[in-house]
Amino acid sequence: MIHKYFLNGYYIVLDVHSGAVHVVDKIHYDLLDHLQAPLSPELPAQVAELLTSYSQEDLQEAYGELYALYEAGQLFSPDDYEQYRDMMVSAPIKAMCLHISHDCNLRCKYCFASTGDFGTGRKIMPLEIGKKAIDFLLVHSKGRHNLEVDFFGGEPLMNFDVVKEVVRYARSKEKEFDKNFRFTITTNGVLLTDDKIDFINQEMSNVVLSLDGRKEVNDRLRVRVDGSGSYDSIVPKFQKLVAQRSKEKDYYARGTFTKYNMDFAEDVLHMVDDLGFDQLSVEPVVADPYVPYSIHEEDFPTIFREYERLANIIIQRKKEGRGFNFFHFMLDLEQGPCAIKRLRGCGCGNEYVAITPDGDIYPCHQFVGQEEWRMGSLLDGFLNLEMKDMFAKATIYGKPDCQACWAKFYCSGGCNANNATHCGDIHKSYQLACELEKKRLECAIMIKAALAEGTAE
Amino acid sequence: MKHIKTLNKANLKETAAKGGCGECQASCQSACKTSCTVANQKCER
Numbered sequence: 001m002i003h004k005y006f007l008n009g010y011y012i013v014l015d016v017h018s019g020a021v022h023v024v025d026k027i028h029y030d031l032l033d034h035l036q037a038p039l040s041p042e043l044p045a046q047v048a049e050l051l052t053s054y055s056q057e058d059l060q061e062a063y064g065e066l067y068a069l070y071e072a073g074q075l076f077s078p079d080d081y082e083q084y085r086d087m088m089v090s091a092p093i094k095a096m097c098l099h100i101s102h103d104c105n106l107r108c109k110y111c112f113a114s115t116g117d118f119g120t121g122r123k124i125m126p127l128e129i130g131k132k133a134i135d136f137l138l139v140h141s142k143g144r145h146n147l148e149v150d151f152f153g154g155e156p157l158m159n160f161d162v163v164k165e166v167v168r169y170a171r172s173k174e175k176e177f178d179k180n181f182r183f184t185i186t187t188n189g190v191l192l193t194d195d196k197i198d199f200i201n202q203e204m205s206n207v208v209l210s211l212d213g214r215k216e217v218n219d220r221l222r223v224r225v226d227g228s229g230s231y232d233s234i235v236p237k238f239q240k241l242v243a244q245r246s247k248e249k250d251y252y253a254r255g256t257f258t259k260y261n262m263d264f265a266e267d268v269l270h271m272v273d274d275l276g277f278d279q280l281s282v283e284p285v286v287a288d289p290y291v292p293y294s295i296h297e298e299d300f301p302t303i304f305r306e307y308e309r310l311a312n313i314i315i316q317r318k319k320e321g322r323g324f325n326f327f328h329f330m331l332d333l334e335q336g337p338c339a340i341k342r343l344r345g346c347g348c349g350n351e352y353v354a355i356t357p358d359g360d361i362y363p364c365h366q367f368v369g370q371e372e373w374r375m376g377s378l379l380d381g382f383l384n385l386e387m388k389d390m391f392a393k394a395t396i397y398g399k400p401d402c403q404a405c406w407a408k409f410y411c412s413g414g415c416n417a418n419n420a421t422h423c424g425d426i427h428k429s430y431q432l433a434c435e436l437e438k439k440r441l442e443c444a445i446m447i448k449a450a451l452a453e454g455t456a457e
Numbered sequence: 458m459k460h461i462k463t464l465n466k467a468n469l470k471e472t473a474a475k476g477g478c479g480e481c482q483a484s485c486q487s488a489c490k491t492s493c494t495v496a497n498q499k500c501e502r
Contacts, residue, residue: 015467018470019467022464024460025460025461065461066461077470094483095483152490208490327489327497331497336500337476337498338478339469340473341481341498342495351479366490411496441496445464
């Protein structure tokens with residue numbers, strides 16, 4: 001399977017099953033319209049007859065180049081991943097989203113967590129549950145060494161004493177269990193203080209700072225209980241945190257874009273140029289289709305143009321030596337995740353679970369509050385292994401729409417929670433998300449092509 | 458090759474044979490939390 005597209009002056013051909021990415025000339029691009037595996041060593045006469053705008057000599061030469069790639073397994077390479085299907089089984093649980101607070105001090109209008117409580121009532125996680133969660137992870141991670149715990153909410157800073165105690169407890173177990181905990185936290189910043197900044201910068205391998213960009217954009221939807229905006233209060237705190245943070249550790253200024261700011265590249269640039277951040281993530285809103293800020297298919301041309309515009313800005317900035325990182329365009333064509341990881345997908349419900357303040361276990365944070373997806377409890381030790389197994393098998397080869405999709409090894413089957421919410425089945429791909437993902441991938445690969453220009457072949 | 462530039466070593470199939478250690482980051486733990494993005498994760502090896 002191949003995917004070819006023309007973007008920003010580049011003719012790009014992706015060989016799906018080998019992962020090869022080729023930047024070709026128009027003649028190869030046109031030839032590929034008429035070729036399919038298996039290729040013969042010689043250019044088929046009927047193909048040459050269809051491409052009358054090229055000379056026979058040029059067509060022969062271009063075909064020869066394509067054939068060489070085919071012979072090298074980098075074009076029309078076969079799908080032979082079926083043999084790994086038996087590796088898609090229930091795995092150790094090594095990552096956890098810890099809902100340390102089902103309460104929030106903001107009332108962001110687009111919040112998928114029903115403004116913090118996931119529809120289950122405002123509460124914070126007792127330390128006892130936090131410790132039980134760590135114990136659960138220590139046991140269920142089996143032989144996995146690297147364990148991840150994300151402090152999530154609601155707003156985790158509303159229960160920061162428990163955050164600190166849970167970190168301390170987990171660290172105290174690392175040596176005994178031969179584990180390495182990686183903590184992350186997602187915060188709206190309202191309650192950030194110097195002490196909290198110090199603790200986060202010391203202990204958290206990644207911190208996600210929620211900010212939508214320009215003040216008017218942020219304050220339209222990210223509001224306090226009284227309806228006032230949060231921007232002025234949080235921005236200086238975020239800047240201080242990042243300024244004091246080691247460059248060895250990750251952070252993201254992380255925003256959401258909606259129908260109200262489909263010029264979201266301006267929000268990215270505001271956070272880069274005006275606020276000084278260099279690690280950005282701005283993502284499409286997850287929302288019911290009937291709310292006024294939700295994104296619909298008719299918005300795609302606008303959003304696609306904006307992604308392209310942002311990609312061009314990133315190319316320009318990188319060439320000028322003042323690049324910044326945009327999470328959704330990050331792509332390592334050489335050293336990215338292995339094919340097994342790509343086959344398995346996000347791991348929710350299998351390698352990754354969410355824990356509520358009551359100790360309930362859900363496949364991931366986005367399923368929390370939907371009783372039918374409750375898969376267990378820390379209190380009685382029950383874990384629905386049947387459900388876990390179903391998630392383990394929800395790979396790109398278990399999802400009909402993914403099998404024929406060129407992007408399958410990049411998105412790895414998409415978000416199971418989105419599939420369940422919008423399509424009623426974790427195996428049915430939510431096409432709106434798929435189209436956005438594919439556009440971002442095309443842009444990310446094009447950025448690679450542009451930055452490779454002038455380098456050796 | 459004169460006209461075709463290949464941007465990578467195309468080793469996805471090799472990584473299948475050697476991969477699957479499970480030590481890498483769960484994708485939703487990075488920055489997204491709302492949209493699955495796996496290909497931008499780092500390999501731990």
